[in-house]
Amino acid sequence: MPFTWSARATQRLSAAAMSALLLTSAMKHFRDPAFFHQVVPDFLCRDDSGTRPNGPCAVMTRDEWVAVSGLLEAGAAVGLLIPATRKAAAGGIAAMFTVFLAGHVDALRRAYGPAGSPGQRKVHTARLPLQVPLILWAWSLRKTALGKAGLGTPAGGPVAGLPA
Numbered sequence: 242m243p244f245t246w247s248a249r250a251t252q253r254l255s256a257a258a259m260s261a262l263l264l265t266s267a268m269k270h271f272r273d274p275a276f277f278h279q280v281v282p283d284f285l286c287r288d289d290s291g292t293r294p295n296g297p298c299a300v301m302t303r304d305e306w307v308a309v310s311g312l313l314e315a316g317a318a319v320g321l322l323i324p325a326t327r328k329a330a331a332g333g334i335a336a337m338f339t340v341f342l343a344g345h346v347d348a349l350r351r352a353y354g355p356a357g358s359p360g361q362r363k364v365h366t367a368r369l370p371l372q373v374p375l376i377l378w379a380w381s382l383r384k385t386a387l388g389k390a391g392l393g394t395p396a397g398g399p400v401a402g403l404p405a
Contacts (some may be wrong), residue, residue: 256321256331256382263318263334269310277307279351279361280344313337321382329384338376345369366379 270277285306287299301309317337320330349369352386 252384255378256327258394259334259378259382260318260321263314263321267311267318270307270314274304274307278303279309279340279365281306282344282347284305303341328383328385331379334379335376335383338372338379340370342372345372
């Protein structure tokens with residue numbers, strides 16, 4: 242039997258891979274929330290200690306933001322695995338990663354500030370550009386696998402260029 246690979250199978254595999262990445266990240270939000278603290282901008286964080294004034298966007302503490310984003314990532318991961326919700330979940334993930342850009346830019350700004358360390362500079366300089374492929378990957382999962390031009394035959398048929 243000849244090997245066949247469809248656009249639908251590729252999309253399913255890609256969605257499963259992103260789902261695994263999101264579930265891994267979601268678990269890390271709860272196992273090691275401090276890892277994500279630097280990418281939550283200060284202006285979003287409520288300070289109950291009274292050491293600084295809270296702005297109008299400071300509706301949750303840093304830990305609460307990390308927990309909420311972890312829950313969003315876990316929910317989005319599940320949504321990618323269900324074909325009926327994949328398109329909506331993928332659009333939501335692309336939007337979520339786009340919003341996360343603000344946190345990564347803020348973390349990079351602080352890493353290069355007076356309190357930043359060389360380690361933080363390296364980490365955040367590498368982390369920021371990784372958001373672009375993640376956004377594009379999530380956005381690509383919005384497309385249906387059937388009828389895409391340039392991807393060989395319709396789902397279920399052989400891959401273009403491979404023997405039938």
